[in-house]
Amino acid sequence: MAKIIPFKAVRPTADKVSLVTARTYDDYSPAELAAQLDFNPYSFLHIINPGYALQQKITNEKRFKMVRNKYLDFKKDAVFKQETDPVFYIYEIQSNKNTFTGILCGTSIEDYQNNVIKKHENTLEYRVDMFKDYLHVTGFNTEPVLITYPNETELNTWLADQKQNTPIYEFSTHKKEKHIVWRIAAPTDIAWLTQKFSTIPNLYIADGHHRSASAEMLYNQDKETNNENLKYFMSFLIADDNVKIYEFNRLIHDLNNHSKQEFLNLLEKHFIVTPKGQEIWNPTQKFQFGMYLDGAFYALTLKKETYQMQGVLNQLDAQILYDTVLHPILGIGDLRNDDRIEYLPGTKSITQLKEKVDSGQFEVAFMLYPVHINEIKQIADNHLIMPPKSTYIEPKFCNGVIIYEI
Structure with a gap:
């Protein structure tokens, strides 16, 4: 007590x-x-x-x-x-x-x-x-x-x-x-x-x-x-x-030597990739991700049948993005110390994130859906650790x- x-x-x-x-x-x-x-x-x-x-x-x-x-x-x-x-x-x-x-x-x-x-x-x-x-x-x-x-x-x-x-x-x-x-x-x-x-x-x-x-x-x-x-x-x-609770969005400096088309093709293994053009698009629910690449927005919807969602940790959107994109495709291993990735809290506008990519400072950005307090409690109850920069509270x-x- x-x-x-x-x-x-x-x-x-x-x-x-x-x-x-x-x-x-x-x-x-x-x-x-x-x-x-x-x-x-x-x-x-x-x-x-x-x-x-x-x-x-x-x-x-x-x-x-x-x-x-x-x-x-x-x-x-x-x-x-x-x-x-x-x-x-x-x-x-x-x-x-x-x-x-x-x-x-x-x-x-x-x-x-x-x-x-x-x-x-x-x-x-x-x-x-x-x-x-x-x-x-x-x-x-x-x-x-x-x-x-x-x-x-x-x-x-x-x-x-x-x-x-x-x-x-x-x-x-x-x-x-x-x-x-x-x-x-x-x-x-x-x-x-x-x-x-x-x-x-x-x-x-x-x-x-x-x-x-x-x-x-x-x-x-x-x-x-x-x-x-x-x-x-x-x-x-x-x-x-x-x-x-706000999300932390991800900004990546490069595509790990992939061309734009190669990168989009690789994403289709785990996601339905929907082009949104100039429409500023943010995820509206879990298992959705926004992406901004080469002047255009995309909606990424997880294909749940391709991803092992066993356990509380593997159901976190931040962990899913790491397991399916950041690590295997973009080659980012250490989310806390890799200088190829930076983070922008969800309190900042998507326009600011877009400007950082348009300036050439970053190649691609990902927008996440905010974590729910019950997810945080479930992680703590199971003695697990959330990925770095999962929440801005x-x-x-x-x-x-x-x-x-x-």
């Missing part, structure tokens, strides 16, 4: 939260980044990029120490304050398309190790190790792991009741998203929520496999310090039907709103 805890979060004062909050560092263009760092002294970017003013390359260890020092400066200057008692938070993100509502809490390393919290992705060891070092030196994390729980009426009713109270934060971002945060501090509410999740057999990581793996590695390294916070990592718990969080100290 799942164990969750409230925690003594560090967070901005209400008057500064909209100034502090920042997107992930890589989301900014160089011009945007420079503007934020030059003209907004409260931006969390000053903490995660403390060497900006120095314009120099530094080691990870030195950079992490600078992050730590800048974070302490923000606390000293009262930009941040810390809760006196452990609390939960309800966090809601509203966009023009979706509303995401969930619970910020601590989740258990022990549950993660015992597969109460289930995983569906592999991690890269160097990334896990680097973020472990980051956590060890800086002593905080502000990016929660996105975890789903089964949709349940009683929890939905409780969340709706809590949202009738006055929020501690209500602000908008440059991405035209509205963020609303409620503080759950009453002992009766904390006890009810803790007990409620103790009846849920399993939670599922939707996004944040590297962060959870780093938290476990840090616990294993530093557990002799008896730091209670090491036993948990910050998570955002959301009903499994409230996440939004929202919500995505701002940095600097709620901070978990270690």
Whole structure:
């Protein structure tokens, strides 16, 4: 059964939260980044990029120490304050398309190790190790792991009741998203929520496999310090039907020495290939794929009689494309490291994908149908791993709103 805890979060004062909050560092263009760092002294970017003013390359260890020092400066200057008692938070993100509502809490390393919290992705060891070092030196994390729980009426009713109270934060971002945060501090509410999740057999990581793996590695390294916070990592718990799952489309630099006609002929072994011309075409169901090649779109429909669909993994569209096209025809073996393949999330328009092929940067592009949350859960339940870049999942969080100290 799942164990969750409230925690003594560090967070901005209400008057500064909209100034502090920042997107992930890589989301900014160089011009945007420079503007934020030059003209907004409260931006969390000053903490995660403390060497900006120095314009120099530094080691990870030195950079992490600078992050730590800048974070302490923000606390000293009262930009941040810390809760006196452990609390939960309800966090809601509203966009023009979706509303995401969930619970910020601590989740258990022990549950993660015992597969109460289930995983569906592999991690890269160097990334896990680097973020472990980051956590060890800086002593905080502000990016929660996105975890789903089964949709349940009683929890939905409780969340709706809590949202009738006055929020501690209500602000908008440059991405035209509205963020609303409620503080759950009453002992009766904390006890009810803790007990409620103790009846849920399993939670599922939707996004944040590297962060959870780093938290476990840090616990294993530093557990002799008896730091209670090491036993948990910050998570955002959301009903499994409230996440939004997008596909990752594939862009390939060349046809592996095949001519266009040879390539089309090879595809017909496993697919019904239907030319669509200039019609921008996206798959509308599983076992369909879109393709853009030489200025034209194609619909690829799997011939199920030619493909062995035994097991959950082999029924994933990303795995099917790899097994039938990317590996045997295009010669791509390592989806994570082969530099002949790149990925574009389904949040980007097909027009952008088309432009990348038309520019000559890529030879062919494939569009996939989004994975369903039940497929993710089935993969995790069977202790399997999805192919790299199978899902792009929202919500995505701002940095600097709620901070978990270690």
